[in-house]
Structures are given as structure tokens and as C-alpha cells.
Amino acid sequence: MPEKPDPLQALVVDTRQVSRENLAAILKDRVMLDLQTASVHLVPEAREQFGAREVVLLALLGQKALSLLKTDEVDAISPKELAEITGVKGNTVRPLLMRLAEEGLVVRRAEGYGVHNAAIHLAAGAINHPGANNK
Secondary structure, eight states: OOOOGGGGGOOOOTTTOOOHHHHHHHHHHTTTTTTTTTEEOOOHHHHSSOOHHHHHHHHHHHHHHHHHHSSSSOOOBBBBHHHHHHHHHHHHHHHHHHHHHHTTEEEEEEEEEEHHHHHHHHHHHHHTTTSSSSS
């Protein structure tokens, strides 16, 4: 008699895996990636359409995508680089990153901040529904 599969196995995920299709759908028409300079650029309309929280998340997700395309790139960005990419002032970016980390949307790494693979869907929700997670 065949052994019945463990129902808990359906809950197991490999957080190192990223749905490239989902990530591309989130970033489409919002972010541009330059592989030559290994840089992330926000589409001007995205800067105008979204607030600081959303553009920071878009930049971090863009860096995640860049790291998937260029394996020598890390998926984290420093607060200073985030300020440059997003146009959001550094004194706004730093407290925002701390709040996003407290909410579990980003993680702090040695290289800066990044979106953990397991939190991509949360970051996407925060971008697609601005203000829903603000306290």
C-alpha cells in the first residue's frame, strides 16, 4: 500500500526561491534595470504616483530583480543609495526603513536593506494598496 504523503509538506516553502514572474509583474512599468551599470531606476511616473514608502519598496524589489539577473549583485541597498534612487530625502528614508523592518517588509543586511524572498508578496501588497499598512 502506498504511503500517504504528509499533509504538512504542502506548507513547506523554499524562501530562497523567488517567483520571477510575480516580481516582474510588480515592477513592470515602474522600475528599469540597467545591467551595464548594475543600477535600479524608477520610472518617473512611479515617483509621481506613489509615496515614499512605496517607492522605497519598489527600489528594493528592483534591486532584488537585479541580483537575480546578475548573480554578483547583492539584493540590498544602503539608505544613501535608496535616497538617490527614489529622490526621497535621507532623513525620511532611514526612519521609513526602520518601520518597514518592524513590519517585516524589509530586512537589514550588512550591505543595507532588502526585501526577504518570503516577504515579496507583502511588499507587493503595500505597493498595490498604498496606505493599507500605515499605522
